[in-house]
Amino acid sequence: MSVKEQFIENVKEGKVLTHKCTSCGLLHLSNVYYCEKCGSKGFEDSILAGVGSIATYTIITVAPAGFEKYTPYAFVILQLDDTNLRISGFMSGITTPADLPVGTRAKIVDFDERGIIIEKQ
């Protein structure tokens, strides 16, 4: 299974496959092959809970092709708990900013044709 496939399988279980630098300890999403900080190629897998708080988001009403049937929906950026990592995804059921204040607790729940699916916790 490719790294991307492993990443998706983890997302489907609400988890995030990350690469932890064996030299300096910095966490990266698993698509990264060299450490952003120290340049090392040595990584070990670290599987995190896909849980955190909303760092920022938007509610999309004019959608790209294929997403018209989902509008309005939110595109969110989730700050994962206790890490330097953020991850983006699709969130349904959001119609006004009052539905999703920045800082709202949320979690990764699935992966489908809408990419990474995130829900309020």
Place this chain on the structure above:
Amino acid sequence: MEKVCVLGAGSTKYGKLADSIGDITTQASVAAIDSAGIDPKDIKAAYISNVFGVADKQVHLGPVLMSNLGISDKPSLSIESACGSGSVAFREAFANVAAGFYDCLIVSGVEKVTHTGTDWTTTYFAYCSDFFYEGQAGASFPGLFASMARAYLTEFDATEEDFAKVAVKNHQNGLLNPKAHLQKSITIDDVMNSAVVASPLKLYDCCPFSDGASSVVLCSEKFAKAHGGDYVEVIGSGRGGSPAALQGREHMTTIPSTKIAAKAAYDMAGITARDIDFAEVHDCFTIAEVVDTEDLGFFAKGQGIQAIREDRTKLNSDISINPSGGLKSKGHPIGATGVGQVVEVFDQLTGKAGARTVKDAKIGLTHNFGATGASCAVHIFQSV
């Protein structure tokens, strides 16, 4: 390193154009050649910036342009760097003249997309994001900049009405630009009452999808002096990069590539942000102009919004930002935009900008990025 000069510049009108992508590229190129007062046979090579040629059934545009200019034996190269393609093509041309490989080049940027309709244009543009994390999850470009706007509203003392003022200002400037796509005066209420595209951004916070082409002739100082006529000198050139996806940025209210490119350009020119008389910046959305003016060093972080509120960036105020009308009003044919900014600077510094002239301007800056600023180039120009 050879000194590099812009000897001529031309653009089509920006907007919904009927002619083909090859035709409008040629029209802008002919305008630039005529402006430079050169013979096409003086041109040694062409740099073409374009993103979605496939949408108008024409990729490999270079040879089409060169054939139309009667110089089919001359080499050309197409460059894609999303909405920042134009400034990257300009940079590559600059580097080649500076290195002495060529003494005279043409840089032509073009986009032709409006015939595909809003849904498909939105979709094509989303391919410029880090698609696995962003486009695939339904993020449009308005949506990505709206995410930056939401972060800015959360972090700083800013309101949606403040963002609206950016659009009002740029539309005022665009009214004075006969080539502008949206020549229409608007009010803050017009912006606030326009349809929401991606909260908190509304339709009038967004630049339009535009067709258009822009072209400049770039040459060595020796070539410029030998040919006579007006020219401006390129005194600074810088490029930079940022994490491809917004999620990878340490701060979501700043664009790292802008800061890196600006520092390189200021260092090459031996000047600072305070020396800039006017700037054409990448205002694809109102939030972007606010962030740009901070990242370029014109205002401190979080103070760009205060500058807008106090009208400090209007035409002929503290620093004229986007005298052309910017992407917001002049329009955003994405492959052409970065070259079109140089056209505006050339016109400003050679006395051809008419009613929108920045008074007593000697030094102008262009700032153009790709996607959400994943790539960026900054150039600085000085009148001669």
